[in-house]
Amino acid sequence: MRTGRTLTALAAVGLLALTGCGDGGTNAGGSGPGGIKPPNIDELASLGAGEGQVNIVAWAGYVEDGSTDPKVDWVTDFVKQTGCKVNVKVAGTSDEMVTLMKTGEYDVVSASGDASLRLIYGGDVAPVNTDLVTNYQDVFDGLKLKQWNSVDGVAYGIPHGRGANLLMYRTDVVKPAPTSWGAVFDANSPYQGKITAYDSPIYLADAALYLMKHQPELGIKNPYALDDKQFDAAVNLLKKQNETIGEYWSDYTKEVQAFKTGDSVLGTTWQVIANLAQADKAPVEAILPEEGATGWSDTWMISAKSKHPNCAYRWMDHIISPKANAAVAEWFGEAPANRLACAQTADKNHCATFHAEDEAYFEKVWFWSTPVAQCLDGRKDVTCKDYAAWTQAWTTVKG
Amino acid sequence: MATSTLDRPTGTATAEVARGPVRRLSAWLHRHAGVRLAALLVAPLFWLVVAYLGALAVLFVSALWTVNGFTGEVVRQPTLANFRTILSDEVYRTVALRSVGVAAAVTVIDTLIALPMAFYMAKVARPRHRRWLVVAILTPLWASYLVKAYAWRVLLANGGPVDWLFGGPGHGPGYGLTATVLVLAYLWLPYMILPVYAGLERLPDSLLEASADLGARAGRTFRKVVLPVIVPSVIAGSIFTFSLSLGDYITVQIVGGKTQLMGNLVYANIGAANNLPFAAALATIPVLIMVVYLVAVRRSGALEEL
Secondary structure (H helix, E strand, O other), X not given: OHHHHHHHHHHHHHHHHHHOXXXXXXXXXXXXXXXXXXXXXXXXXXXXXXXXXXXXXXXXXXXXXXXXXXXXXOOHHHHHHHOOEEEEEEOOOHHHHHHHHHOOOOOEEEEOHHHHHHHHHOOOEEOOOHHHOHHHHHEOHHHOOOOOOEEOOEXXXXXXXXXXXXXXXXXXXOOOOOOOOHHHHOOOOOOOOOEXXXXXXXXXXXXXXXXXXXXXXXXXXXXXXXXXXXXXXXXXXXHHHHXXXXXXXXXXXXXXXXXXXXOOOEEEEOHHHHHHHHXXXXXXXXXXXXXXXXXEEEEEEEEXXXXXXXXXXXXXXXXXXXXXXXXXXXXXXXXXXXXXXXXXXXXXXXXXXXXXXXXXXXXXXXXXXXXXXXXXXXXXXXXXXXXXXXHHHHHHHHO | OHHHHHHXXXXXXHHHHHHHXXXXXXXXXXXXXXXXXXXXXXXXXXXXXXXXXXXXXXXXXXXXXXXXXXXXXXXOOOOOHHHHHHHHOXXXXXXXXXXXXXXXXXXXXXXXXXXXXXXXXXXXXXXXXXXXXXXXXXXXXXXXXXXXXXXXXXHHOOOOHHHHHOOOOOOOOOOOHHHHHHXXXXXXXXXXXXXXXXXXXXXXXXXXXXXXXXXXXXXXHHHHHHHHHHHHHHHHHHHHHHHHHHHOOHHHHHHOOOOOOHHHHHHHHHHHOOOHHXXXXXXXXXXXXXXXXXXXXXXXXXXXXX
């Protein structure tokens, strides 16, 4: 009896830790879903000599060495200063990142919230010794030791930056300009066959967010915590949307090309994709619709099997250094993590535009998180659909 | 080894010593035919059993496992859950049927293009031109598959060349199922032409002349003389076009719009969902389809044409 009660208590603590999102606190104690503890992995004690290279898994636009645009380069200096050659593998979805990190071939990853906890509890990433990352002290407190980058007060990564998924449209075709996500969920859309959506199960959250605002009777409180009824409503919305979709994208180059030729005229995007399309002279615009949006808060994490830990730590320190963090934030179109970066941006209004210091704004942005059976919004009387269910539903949506 | 020893100038003591054991070994092998055969076959058999059948066995076994939905670790407890999902969920049936449909359509289109083409190459063109025609058919195979698929993405784009062919932007097929069939038919055409060409080359011209002498017109000659001879070749070619189309997932990702085929589901479950067991369960479907297909064509004698 006694042990049983202790276990229940432990499980409840675990739930609290997971549900403690958005409360701005440091970190409630506890561990993963159902009381799982992350495997015991030691953090690096002290920094040694560089190993000559570092293998990185990153989002498109996070590791730029000037080959995309000669002016966009924060890798060359790093290689010169540290002697660590940078090998980058661009991933299109969080799922891809998790899979890549499981191979053990990579040293660091820029994980979003829907990947980070899976990596921590899967034993794929090691805790980070923040004392070895000098720039960590200047990171916004609102990003430190959050439920997606730490467990039990132990940091598992270095915050990189945050932002929102946007709605992009061709200004010459889509008139009037959209203001709501309703534009991509309209079954009678005049742009039928030219709408695009992000090709990942996490896109279900975008539908849930739309329903949260437009069908309040469903009672959705968090787009990542959906019970059976809410989940079915979101899946049905996406099935209807499927009839108007031209193609789904996860490869960002494919989306840039599709918007350039006009094969896609309306759909979800990232700011960096809008920048690339505009650089290619495509008449596109990206907006944050009135419902708010899903978004990301990314964390640089180090592999538990890293073969180049010293170069990996140097990379994590470099990428959140004021200058590099400012450059990557401007290029990708997100809010930087380092408060000193705001003084280094080319556009002096960048931090204001992207609400870097505006915690109230980010309350409207639902950062990607991994859906689990124990509802993230704190409900105890129902079970929520977990990520495996999301994945299978995504296959059904695409039909 | 044996020949190089024989070529060596004789007379020195070391050569005598080196030649001794090799000679004895080869003499011994000569007397034991079974051992000789075993030594010859052990490497290829090892390859076939371990790399080929072994991989298939692992596929079937892992199809019975599941993954932990949160950490993505494989749970090694046999269960039929994956197969139950595949059978009960309508979407997997739809996608399987769509994939078979695409593979069949590609095979039919390739057959219709390959027949006249191969006939011209084997019977009409001058013998010294034939070699060049074969080279021309093979040339596209030198370019990377991805380059060709992306080239078609550009061709099929809104306002691209294919659109203009059909009368302006938006009039062409665009990205989708039609585009997928079109591009796959283009990619696998050589694999159909070559076996049909080889089959026609073996058809003696005298048969065609005899048919004409007996008063048969071209159409009848084709039906009664040419077709019976080349049906096994066509089926041999269709095994290539059908199986290659059935497993393809890259072309459909590039030009297929929102279309999903079996290959995409397998890829999505490995690459995106990290659900290897479910991907393995899905992958058994094309394996079964191909087994049925091969058993069916075995009777036609097509397997001897490969």
